[in-house]
Amino acid sequence: MESAIKLVYDLFFSGLSNLTAYLAAHVLLCLLPAFVIAGAMTALIPKETVTRYLGRNTPNTSLIRRRLRQVSCWLFAPAR
Numbered sequence: 143m144e145s146a147i148k149l150v151y152d153l154f155f156s157g158l159s160n161l162t163a164y165l166a167a168h169v170l171l172c173l174l175p176a177f178v179i180a181g182a183m184t185a186l187i188p189k190e191t192v193t194r195y196l197g198r199n200t201p202n203t204s205l206i207r208r209r210l211r212q213v214s215c216w217l218f219a220p221a222r
Contacts, residue, residue, distance in 0.1 A: 179218070 194200070200207050 195204075195206055195210055
């Protein structure tokens with residue numbers, strides 16, 4: 143009985159340790175670059191430019207809108 147409790151205890155804390163390691167790596171490798179990219183985009187690209195090409199009033203068939211979506215997906219997909 144004591145060995146079963148020790149086994150459950152060891153499994154629980156090794157899983158908890160792996161979860162904290164995963165979260166630390168996720169924050170470092172995914173979230174930090176995402177915030178840096180978002181901050182750079184906010185600082186370098188005016189809001190009016192973004193809303194002109196990707197805003198509500200831009201038609202869905204606009205070639206510029208389609209190309210911007212394609213380029214942004216291609217650029218940011220590896221960051222996931």
